[in-house]
Amino acid sequence: MKERLENKYFLPFKNTISIVAHIFTKYRPVFIVTFFLTFLISFTQSCKEAKLVSEAEQKPNIIYVLADDLGYGDISSFNENGQIKTTHIDQLASEGIKFTDAHTSSAVCTPTRYGIITGRYNWRSRLKSGVLTGKSKALIPNSRTTVASMLKNQGYNTAFIGKWHLGWDWALKNKDSISGEGWNAKDFSNIDFSKPITNGPKELGFAYSYGHSGSLDMAPYVYVENGIPTAVPDSVTENKSKYSWWRKGPTSNDFIHDDVTPNFFRRSFKYITEKAEEDSPFFLYLALPSPHTPILPTEEWQGKSGLNPYGDFMLMIDAYMGQLTETIKQAGIEDNTIVIFTSDNGCSPQADYKILEEKNHDPSYVYRGHKADIFEGGHRVPFIVKWPKNISKGSISNETICTTDLMATCAEITDYKLTGNEGEDSFSLLPLFNQTPLNKPFREATIHHSINGSFAIRKDDWKLIMCAGSGGWSFSKPNNKAVIDTLPKYQLYNLKEDPSETNNLIASNVEKVDELKSLLTKYIKEGRSTPDEPQKNDAIDGKWKQIEFMD
DSSP states (O other), X not given: OHHHHHHHHHHHHHHHHHHHHHHHHHTHHHHHHHHHHHHHHHHHHHHHHHHHHHHHHOOOEEEEEEESSOOGGGSTTTOTTOSSOOHHHHHHHHTSEEEEEEEOSSSSHHHHHHHHHHSSOGGGSSOOSSOXXXXXXXXXXXXXXXXXXXXXXXXXXXXXXXXXXXXXBOOXXXXXXXXXXXXXXXXXXXXXXXXXXXXXXXXXXXSEEXXXXXXXXXXXXXXEETTEESSOOOEEEEEOSTTTOEXXXXXXXXXXXXXXXXXXXXXXXXXXXXXXXXXSOEEEEEEOOOSSSSOOOOGGGTTSSSSOHHHHHHHHHHHXXXXXXXXXXXXXXXXXXXXXXXXXXSOOGGGOHHHHHHTTOOTTTXXXXXXXXXSHHHHEEEEEEEOTTTSOTTXXXXXXXXXXXXXXXXXXXXXOOOOTTSOTTOOOOHHHHTTOOOSSOSSSOEEEEOTTOOEEEEETTEEEESSSSOSSSSSSOTTOHHHHTTSOSSEEEETTTXXXXXXXOTTTOHHHHHHHHHHHHHHHHHTOSSSSSOOOOOOOSXXXXXXXXXX
């Protein structure tokens, strides 16, 4: 009975095993291949899913291109009447977002760069007016958080290529020797160019750096790479031509003025291509020395604009921007790379406004003034951001923004929380990138600053200027006392109705003046314009005369 039961239940199973064993033996290769293909498909799918997760979590590369003395009206997509056709920069704008109401924190070079790197208004530093030279000591203390140091701590490769103009400390032959500030050729005799600099880009968070110390018309004309001069100056050069002039000063044999802008672009292309192969994201701050003087279009671009050398120089820069975007595409990183293009202030009168005007081109567009001025032409600049992964093509924002906003933007992108003494005047642009509807203005107000340290505050459509004239280089200049004494002490404009700032409403809007003056005073006294604990502005020797209106 037991044997019959075992046969009843086991024999069918036993027969099945025999049959399977027979089939497997006969068709063993088919089984092996099928199993291998099933495993391979499953493994590949898992890798794809892991890659998608990795890509979703991957922080974006960030490339910040800062032109020098490029006006709002010099980009054709910002100026419908412009005579300089910036095809490649226009393409960048069409593929991302264009900000029509963007402002630098100052109307001149050094202070604006300070604001970009620190997220803090420049006048909070010890530099209350003017700019540094190529010899000036470091303006930013190593203890202050910068965009670069923050991103480096967040796992980024960081690089600076270009014009620094924030001061660094050259090695000296005689530390006790006192010489000039750097405006004359003889001021550099005590510098030891064979030794490393200190308190430069490296100490502020840039793992790689290559550039020169001041503007391209400011000596010394020496490249410094990772803190070390690439060559000791072996000559003194000077250019006295109308457009291509530069000051007399020591020059290294590898420093060719005409090739400086192309050189910076070439090195940037190389950096992008190399870093695209690495797992870590990168931040590249490409600070161009152009189209600032010396105005040096290379031979192939000379005469191409039909305007003057400045127009030619602009076309050259535009072409290089096209090569930069193509480099990004070829590296396969376009989708998750942020490209920002802007300028450090308005166009300089060195571009020769008179000749450009005769040919129907206005670098300031419809705005009054130019570089150095408190008027819109001094600090309103083109601002473009491309980020295919998160910004829709052809986007436009009319919100008022400032170049100090880079710090908070990068912080939010990388999930970094700024502390009370970091980015005191920086607001994240991410909501504007995403075109998120706002229930209030993006910024409560924005502060403007001219070369002589004059203030202005912008809130909504209203702008209050705390000086009588331009505060800069256009009419009427601060030193033109005969004219200044005939003007109202302050200026108030409604930019929506009067974008060219021609109708001063100071006498008829006392309440608006009081409101804006009070808010400006608050921002200055509290050491910040963002919500958080009050901070201190950097002290200076002597009186801060530009804030006497607060008394």
